[in-house]
Amino acid sequence: MTESHHMSGEEFRRHAHALIDWIIDYQEGRVDDLPVLSQVEPGSIRKKLPPSAPENGESFEAMLRDVDEILLPGITHWQSPDFFAFFPANTSYPAILGELLSAGLGIQGMLWATSPACTELETHVLDWLVEMLGLPDTFRSTSAGGGVIQDSASSASLCALIAARERATGDASNRTGVDRPLVAYASSQAHSSIEKAIGIAGIGKENLRLIDVDASFAMRADSLQAQIEADRAEGRTPFFVCATVGTTSSNAIDPVDAIGSICEVEGLWLHVDAAMSGTAAVCPEFRWIHEGIERADSYCVNPHKWMFTNFDCDAFYVADRAALIRSLSILPEYLRNRPTESGAVIDYRDWQVPLGRRFRALKLWFVIRHYGIEGIRYHIRQHIELAQALRGWIEEDERFEVAAPAPLNLVCFRHRGGDDANRSLLDRLNDSGDLYLTHTVLDGRFTLRLCVGQTRTEARHVERAWKTIRQVADEL
Numbered sequence: 001m002t003e004s005h006h007m008s009g010e011e012f013r014r015h016a017h018a019l020i021d022w023i024i025d026y027q028e029g030r031v032d033d034l035p036v037l038s039q040v041e042p043g044s045i046r047k048k049l050p051p052s053a054p055e056n057g058e059s060f061e062a063m064l065r066d067v068d069e070i071l072l073p074g075i076t077h078w079q080s081p082d083f084f085a086f087f088p089a090n091t092s093y094p095a096i097l098g099e100l101l102s103a104g105l106g107i108q109g110m111l112w113a114t115s116p117a118c119t120e121l122e123t124h125v126l127d128w129l130v131e132m133l134g135l136p137d138t139f140r141s142t143s144a145g146g147g148v149i150q151d152s153a154s155s156a157s158l159c160a161l162i163a164a165r166e167r168a169t170g171d172a173s174n175r176t177g178v179d180r181p182l183v184a185y186a187s188s189q190a191h192s193s194i195e196k197a198i199g200i201a202g203i204g205k206e207n208l209r210l211i212d213v214d215a216s217f218a219m220r221a222d223s224l225q226a227q228i229e230a231d232r233a234e235g236r237t238p239f240f241v242c243a244t245v246g247t248t249s250s251n252a253i254d255p256v257d258a259i260g261s262i263c264e265v266e267g268l269w270l271h272v273d274a275a276m277s278g279t280a281a282v283c284p285e286f287r288w289i290h291e292g293i294e295r296a297d298s299y300c301v302n303p304h305k306w307m308f309t310n311f312d313c314d315a316f317y318v319a320d321r322a323a324l325i326r327s328l329s330i331l332p333e334y335l336r337n338r339p340t341e342s343g344a345v346i347d348y349r350d351w352q353v354p355l356g357r358r359f360r361a362l363k364l365w366f367v368i369r370h371y372g373i374e375g376i377r378y379h380i381r382q383h384i385e386l387a388q389a390l391r392g393w394i395e396e397d398e399r400f401e402v403a404a405p406a407p408l409n410l411v412c413f414r415h416r417g418g419d420d421a422n423r424s425l426l427d428r429l430n431d432s433g434d435l436y437l438t439h440t441v442l443d444g445r446f447t448l449r450l451c452v453g454q455t456r457t458e459a460r461h462v463e464r465a466w467k468t469i470r471q472v473a474d475e476l
């Protein structure tokens, strides 16, 4: 008789209760007292781990103890209310429950047939999101387009780029390779994932044109037009433009409408990357960020950044799903099935790079149903108000300057003492463990960025951050 080594249901119940308690204690207490940016040296976590896997199974208590003692010092606390770095990757209890349920169901939704609910819930929730963000009807599944959840904005942009490449080459590149000098465009402030996708899609990084930006760090449509003309004059084939709604460096909003009208005339695919800032459009007063979005061929926003849905969850939309599916679909014999062949279902494996896929829609569904649209709006507005208050305080302090327009929840600023002073300010702030900020370079100058987007960030956290920044500036 073989002995089972599986965890029993009763053990799982006990450990799951303990783990949920652990998560609540972490989120609502412990995280406040830990240094936001992990302070460990490289290699220090591995040094504490046994060199080989255990021969015999261990207790869950031992594992959780090691989480506390070994791993926690090596965690940078993205869920701390004092986390102001990069862009947020916030989460919430309904999202965590959705993630847990997804693991508990343990399904793989590559085809409609491999779990119809996985596909249909995803299609449905992404249609909800179109309405919630005021996106055009062209992105709804009931039109020729539709949405799909990708792991990341990077994957979304890659899929958009591949579909654009196929459209530009009459669906030949997949078969014969890219046979002409295709050229893509994004602003000099676009996210690095665009350059990465250009490399992966075989376009060649030298064929990505980084277009100049104006004083607000937004793409200049006139420079885009001029560059397209210059490329055509040299016999190249312009095919793809990425406009960014909320650049990573400074939250600049590219003029989507003007860029879109160039793309229409020139016959180029327009992808709009609104990874973080797109969430602001849940509030009607911020929908201006999407002006002209109806001209876009594709669009992405990450609920895993600012919509209380834990990583990973990127909502990717196309206006012409046939173009995307044609470029990514492959049907080996072992995946053939009646629903697929009926043409009546969506098989999301054809909308992404991997074959397999998790049930990510569950957590987004839980989040939207828990908060309701009004609940999400309330918290987004609060984040934006807090960032705007900070902008005001910076403007009033003559030692500092605001370095870029702050349309939403990101404030870029610098001490007037120059790059070294700002570098030292940032290091001292982050070494204090009290908060975590990151930097960028704008107009050639070292600039601090403070983004308000954590689930539990309140006025007192932003006030304390500003107080700490001023105190450290006093010591410079």
Ligand SMILES: Cc1ncc(COP(=O)(O)O)c(C=O)c1O
Pocket (backbone or CB within 6 Å): 087, 151, 152, 153, 154, 155, 191, 193, 244, 246, 247, 248, 273, 274, 275, 276, 302, 314
């Ligand atoms: C504008 C923008 N696009 C894309 C990305 C990449 O996001 P992801 O990690 O989902 O690939 C980011 C990340 O911060 C971003 O700010």
